Structures are given as structure tokens and as C-alpha cells.
Amino acid sequence: MLHIDYRDGRPIYEQVADSFERMAICGALAPDSQLPSVRQLAMELSINPNTIQRAYGELEKRGVVYSVKGKGNFISADCVTLRERRLQELETEITVRAKEARELGADDQMLISWVIPTGIKEGKP
Amino acid sequence: MLHIDYRDGRPIYEQVADSFERMAICGALAPDSQLPSVRQLAMELSINPNTIQRAYGELEKRGVVYSVKGKGNFISADCVTLRERRLQELETEITVRAKEARELGADDQMLISWVIPTGIKEGKP
Amino acid sequence: MLHIDYRDGRPIYEQVADSFERMAICGALAPDSQLPSVRQLAMELSINPNTIQRAYGELEKRGVVYSVKGKGNFISADCVTLRERRLQELETEITVRAKEARELGADDQMLISWVIPTGIKEGKP
Amino acid sequence: MLHIDYRDGRPIYEQVADSFERMAICGALAPDSQLPSVRQLAMELSINPNTIQRAYGELEKRGVVYSVKGKGNFISADCVTLRERRLQELETEITVRAKEARELGADDQMLISWVIPTGIKEGKP
DNA sequence: GTGGTCTAGACCACG
DNA sequence: GTGGTCTAGACCACT
Numbered sequence: 304m305l306h307i308d309y310r311d312g313r314p315i316y317e318q319v320a321d322s323f324e325r326m327a328i329c330g331a332l333a334p335d336s337q338l339p340s341v342r343q344l345a346m347e348l349s350i351n352p353n354t355i356q357r358a359y360g361e362l363e364k365r366g367v368v369y370s371v372k373g374k375g376n377f378i379s380a381d382c383v384t385l386r387e388r389r390l391q392e393l394e395t396e397i398t399v400r401a402k403e404a405r406e407l408g409a410d411d412q413m414l415i416s417w418v419i420p421t422g423i424k425e426g427k428p
Numbered sequence: 429m430l431h432i433d434y435r436d437g438r439p440i441y442e443q444v445a446d447s448f449e450r451m452a453i454c455g456a457l458a459p460d461s462q463l464p465s466v467r468q469l470a471m472e473l474s475i476n477p478n479t480i481q482r483a484y485g486e487l488e489k490r491g492v493v494y495s496v497k498g499k500g501n502f503i504s505a506d507c508v509t510l511r512e513r514r515l516q517e518l519e520t521e522i523t524v525r526a527k528e529a530r531e532l533g534a535d536d537q538m539l540i541s542w543v544i545p546t547g548i549k550e551g552k553p
Numbered sequence: 554m555l556h557i558d559y560r561d562g563r564p565i566y567e568q569v570a571d572s573f574e575r576m577a578i579c580g581a582l583a584p585d586s587q588l589p590s591v592r593q594l595a596m597e598l599s600i601n602p603n604t605i606q607r608a609y610g611e612l613e614k615r616g617v618v619y620s621v622k623g624k625g626n627f628i629s630a631d632c633v634t635l636r637e638r639r640l641q642e643l644e645t646e647i648t649v650r651a652k653e654a655r656e657l658g659a660d661d662q663m664l665i666s667w668v669i670p671t672g673i674k675e676g677k678p
Numbered sequence: 679m680l681h682i683d684y685r686d687g688r689p690i691y692e693q694v695a696d697s698f699e700r701m702a703i704c705g706a707l708a709p710d711s712q713l714p715s716v717r718q719l720a721m722e723l724s725i726n727p728n729t730i731q732r733a734y735g736e737l738e739k740r741g742v743v744y745s746v747k748g749k750g751n752f753i754s755a756d757c758v759t760l761r762e763r764r765l766q767e768l769e770t771e772i773t774v775r776a777k778e779a780r781e782l783g784a785d786d787q788m789l790i791s792w793v794i795p796t797g798i799k800e801g802k803p
Numbered sequence: 804g805t806g807g808t809c810t811a812g813a814c815c816a817c818g
Numbered sequence: 819g820t821g822g823t824c825t826a827g828a829c830c831a832c833t
Contacts, residue, residue: 309585310619310629314832328532351833386532393529394542397522401543404518407453407511411544417519418526418539439808465820476810481821489614494685498817498820504685564823578782590805601825606806623805623832636782643779644792647772651793654768657703657761664793667769668776669786689817726818 307348315350319358324367328389330382338368338376432473440475444483449492453514455507463493463501557598565600569608574617578639580632588618588626682723690725694733699742703764705757713743713751 305322307315326332338344341359345352359376362368366388369379401414430447432440451457463469466484470477484501487493491513494504526539555572557565576582588594591609595602609626612618616638619629651664680697682690701707713719716734720727734751737743741763744754776789 309621309624309627312619314622316832354833357832390529390532390534393525393532393534397525397529397539397542400518400522402545404515404522405545407515407518409515409518414522414543415540417522418543419536420527420530441808466822467820478811479809481823482808484821495821496684496817497689497822499684500820502684566823591807592805603826604824606808607823609806620806621832622807625805640779640782640784643775643782643784647775647779647789647792650768650772650775652795654765654772655795657765657768659765659768661794664772665790667772668789668793670777670780691817729818732817 305344305348307350316354316357316361319344319348319350319355320361320365323358323362324365324385324389327367327378327380328382328385332378334378334381336378338378340375430469430473432475441479441482441486444469444473444475444480445486445490448483448487449490449510449514452492452503452505453507453510457503459503459506461503463503465500555594555598557600566604566607566611569594569598569600569605570611570615573608573612574615574635574639577617577628577630578632578635582628584628584631586628588628590625680719680723682725691729691732691736694723694725694730695736695740698733698737699740699760699764702742702753702755703757703760707753709753709756711753713753715750 305319307318309315311318313321323332323338332338338359339347341352341355344350345355348355359368359370362376363370367379367385368376370376397418401409404414430444432443434440436443438446448457448463457463463484464472466477466480469475470480473480484493484495487501488495492504492510493501495501522543526534529539555569557568559565561568563571573582573588582588588609589597591602591605594600595605598605609618609620612626613620617629617635618626620626647668651659654664680694682693684690686693688696698707698713707713713734714722716727716730719725720730723730734743734745737751738745742754742760743751745751772793776784779789
């Protein structure tokens with residue numbers, strides 16, 4: 304269900320949080336659907352419960368999840384909203400880098416080639 | 429001359445190294461020009477010499493400077509080479525994010541608008 | 554388990570790193586197996602933890618280990634990969650020296666006798 | 679006459695010593711011929727006299743040069759003797775590495791290909 | 804308890 | 819004076 308890569312430089316809690324956010328974004332987790340409990344998920348992944356707790360806290364901070372005392376953690380927004388939020392993040396990350404690349408001599412054509420997949424551009428069959 | 433931000437999450441040695449790399453890339457530091465000595469820069473920035481040492485070590489690992497015992501640290505490569513190296517980094521960073529954005533529904537037009545500083549902006553103003 | 558020679562010209566952190574790399578190459582350390590913790594190894598060898606830290610950093614730079622915050626350091630690559638890497642290093646070291654020896658008058662036969670452990674030795678016994 | 683490369687990791691005094699040894703080996707410097715004075719060479723190369731002094735000391739330690747107080751430094755042996763000495767050094771350096779390579783799986787054919795130049799093997803036109 | 808970073812102060816090799 | 823290494827001790831982020 305969830306994949307942890309210890310070699311990945313990122314901390315575990317971040318990997319867990321990212322996985323859930325990705326699932327929420329793609330619609331695999333509907334709004335108000337409940338996440339696995341901290342203890343249960345910790346056992347499944349053989350991870351310290353503190354780490355799961357922190358991952359859920361991270362998701363709450365990002366606005367992806369809300370927690371109800373004594374009940375559990377739940378997805379807070381629909382996938383469309385989350386998708387837009389993530390797209391805005393990506394936009395700033397890309398524009399910042401595009402700006403730097405432009406200052407280093409990259410021109411329109413080069414930048415466009417970076418964001419448009421090579422080969423087949425239409426269809427996605 | 430050099431600015432350190434303690435609130436910046438990045439470690440100090442990395443900030444120092446990045447600053448020098450940026451200066452070398454933009455041509456502000458010519459090849460074979462000498463960098464400030466470890467001790468002197470440490471005093472100017474009120475930083476431990478060990479931290480500067482590490483920053484210079486990082487730059488050497490990146491191929492931006494070379495060090496001569498008893499003489500000092502010097503810029504190793506010309507700005508053109510360094511610029512190409514940095515552009516390749518930016519390319520991968522951008523393509524990875526563009527790929528994710530595309531999976532989230534971004535189309536060519538949207539991605540292109542992110543990398544091209546258009547004077548005309550639709551909506552948002 | 555690990556041997557440090559203070560008279561050896563090489564820095565301690567390099568000796569430590571080399572020892573672990575050699576063990577990983579010969580298969581004594583399997584991929585994903587955990588290395589001793591920085592503090593523990595420092596105590597065993599009566600060495601400053603900082604030096605061990607640096608040795609592990611060196612190994613990470615070489616691609617021999619990966620580190621996980623709060624967990625420890627682990628072997629990253631299999632012995633076959635590491636072996637090939639080391640063989641390439643040895644190839645360049647040998648070819649460089651063979652070239653110089655050739656310029657000094659060594660012929661094919663002499664060079665071959667150096668790299669092949671012949672039971673029969675002419676003269677010298 | 680003599681070439682110093684500051685980017686070369688090796689210390690200056692070693693580079694100077696190596697250059698003279700190479701010249702003595704190839705016969706460019708005859709036995710008992712005088713080397714340039716410490717001060718003069720230091721000026722020519724824009725190097726600290728201490729460094730030249732150390733280079734000459736290194737050469738004396740290697741048995742390539744002998745010094746006469748108040749007179750100067752002189753080549754000690756003929757090129758044939760020096761050549762043999764250097765060849766013995768290269769032999770040990772190569773055999774040690776060949777032994778390690780063999781332990782890592784290199785076979786005769788591989789090792790021979792390392793010490794015999796690719797392409798044309800006869801003639802040296 | 805783990806690794807990652809930083810500070811403080813010392814010694815050595817090199818020039 | 820320079821860089822390179824090592825020690826000692828501290829704090830932080832992560833598990």
C-alpha cells in the first residue's frame with residue numbers, strides 16, 4: 304500500500320506524508336475518508352509510531368488532513384482543490400528555476416524543450 | 429560581500445559554498461583568482477574556520493575550486509563550464525517537476541507560460 | 554575488527570573509510586547491512602566521533618554507503634559493483650606506471666612478468 | 679625549463695624534485711653536472727627559496743643528487759643507474775596493484791592488456 | 804539513540 | 819601565513 308525507501312535521503316515522515324498527499328491528489332482517497340490509525344500503520348510499516356504521528360502532523364499543516372480527537376485522521380479536501388494547490392507549488396518551483404536558467408543563458412526554445420516531453424506530444428495513448 | 433542567513437534551513441557551509449559558486453558562474457570570480465583565506469573569511473563572517481574549511485572542501489568536490497597547501501584556494505574552472513554544469517542541474521530539476529505537473533493536468537500552454545516571462549498575464553492581476 | 558595505524562601517512566578518516574570499502578568489496582559487508590554507529594565506533598577505536606563522521610561522509614561520497622538520519626549508516630552497493638569500480642582505478646594506476654616503465658626501457662616481457670605471478674624467477678633467488 | 683602546476687595536488691617541492699629526477703634519468707643532466715643555485719631557481723620560478731631547498735633535500739634523500747657546502751648541488755649517478763632504480767620502484771608499485779586486481783577477479787589477459795599499449799605494439803616510429 | 808552541523812582550540816605540512 | 823587534520827564538546831533533527 305505504502306512504500307518507504309530508506310536509501311532516499313528524505314526523512315521517513317516526509318515520505319509517508321508525500322505518499323498520502325499523492326493518493327489524495329489522484330483521487331484514491333476521497334474527502335472525509337479515514338486514514339489508518341497511527342498505531343496500525345506503524346505496525347504495518349515496521350516504523351516508530353512517533354514517525355507516523357509526525358507525518359500526519361505534516362499533512363495537517365499542509366491542509367491535506369484534519370484530525371478529530373478520539374476518532375482519527377481524515378482527508379480534508381477534494382482532489383481538485385489539492386491538485387490546484389500542488390500545481391501552484393510546482394509553478395513557483397519551476398518559474399524560479401526558469402528565471403535562473405534564463406540568467407545563465409537559456410533561451411525560450413531550450414526552456415520549452417525542458418517542459419515538453421520529447422517524442423510524442425499528443426495523445427498519451 | 430557575502431551574506432549568511434541563520435534562519436535559512438540550509439547549513440552555513442552550504443550557503444557559503446553556494447555563494448562562491450554563484451559568483452564564479454556569473455564571472456565575478458575569474459579562474460585562478462584566489463579566494464579569501466579560511467581564517468580571514470571566518471573572522472569576517474564571525475564563523476568558525478572549520479565551517480569555512482568545509483565550505484571550501486564542498487567547492488573542491490564540486491570542481492569549482494582547487495586548493496594548494498600553504499598558498500590558498502583558487503577558482504578552478506571558467507564561468508562557461510560552470511554555467512553549463514548548473515544549467516544541466518536546472519534542466520533535470522525542471523523536467524522532473526514538469527512531468528509531475530503534466531500528470532496533474534497541466535498542459536503544454538500552461539507549462540510554457542511558467543517558463544516564459546510573459547508581460548501579459550491572464551487573470552490574477 | 555578494524556585497524557588504525559597512526560604512523561601511516563594517510564589521515565585516520567581515510568584509513569577507516571578504506572577499511573570499510575575493502576570489506577564491502579570482498580563481500581564481508583552485504584548491501585543494506587548496518588555499519589557501527591558513529592559514537593560506538595569512535596569509542597571502540599578511541600577516536601573522536603567527528604573523525605568517524607568524516608569517514609562515513611567519505612564513504613557516502615564514494616557511493617559505498619548511504620545514511621539515514623536517526624537510523625544509522627548502511628552499505629549501499631553490492632560487492633560486484635564496488636569491485637568493478639576498484640578494478641577501474643587499479644587499471645588506470647597500472648597503465649600510467651606501465652607507460653612510464655616502457656619509456657624507461659621496459660619491454661613487453663618484463664612488464665608481463667610483473668603482473669603475472671610466475672613461480673619461476675630468473676636470477677635474484 | 680621547469681614546469682610547475684599549482685592545480686596539481688602534489689606539493690611544489692615534490693614537483694620540482696620529480697622534474698629534476700626525470701631529467702637526470704633521461705640523460706638530460708649528466709653525472710656531476712651542477713644544478714641551478716637555490717636562490718637563482720627560486721627567482722626564475724617565482725617560488726620561495728625554502729621550497730627549492732626542500733626539493734634538493736628530497737633529491738639527496740632519493741640518491742639523485744649530492745650537495746657540497748659552499749659549492750652547490752650536483753647530479754650523483756649516471757642515468758643508467760637511476761633508470762634501474764626507478765624501474766624497481768615501478769615494478770613494486772605495479773606488482774602490488776596487480777596482486778590486488780587479481781584478488782578482485784582480474785585474469786592474466788586483462789592484466790596484460792593493461793600493461794601493453796593498445797593498437798600498435800611494435801616499432802615506436 | 805542516531806546522524807548532521809557547528810564551535811573552539813590545537814597541531815602538522817607546506818610555502 | 820596557508821590549508822589539512824584531529825580532538826572535545828555542544829545542539830539540533832529524526833526515529
